[in-house]
Amino acid sequence: MKPMRRSELKLSTDQALSILKHNSHGVLSLVLPDGTPYGVPLNYGYFDHKIIMHAALTGLKLDAISVHPHACFTVIHKAEVDIAHLSTLYASVIAFGKVELITEPIKKHHLLTQMLNHYGVSESMAAHALKVDAPQTVVLLLTIDELTAKGYSQALEDI
Secondary structure, three states, rough: OOOOOOOHHHHHHHHHHHHHOOOOOOEEEEOOOOOOOEEEEEEOOEEEOOOEEEEEEOHHHHHHHOOOOOEEEEEEEEEEHHHHOOOEEEEEEEEEEEEEEOOOOOHHHHHHHHHHHHOOOOOHHHHHHHHHHHHHOEEEEEEEEEEEEEHHHHHHHHO
């Protein structure tokens, strides 16, 4: 990976992980089988240096991952435009890795539970949701190989 151009804005690994732990949505960027780039906004969970997402049993995400499993996932913690200085107060993270499709029921249940824990969902609500939705869901598991974060430390004051 190329070095960050504005290295003075590079955030630490701890700050990057904090962004992942305290947010709920990001953009999964993939390459479709025909080579077309494809970015899709998703909710996610973070657990054990992995990003957990879910999808229907068929669709463009699965088509892309089956051919090109390498992906990146971007989370923007904050982005406030500062008109007076023609700048933006922001903090963001990009996680790079390989996406694995998890369909095995026990592993899928465990990962979906971790994703729901990310949101603070109660055990009873999670159990009900998993019973209803898990059979028609596949888990997308991005194991983070590289993590980079950029922004202003002030943008992280609320986490």
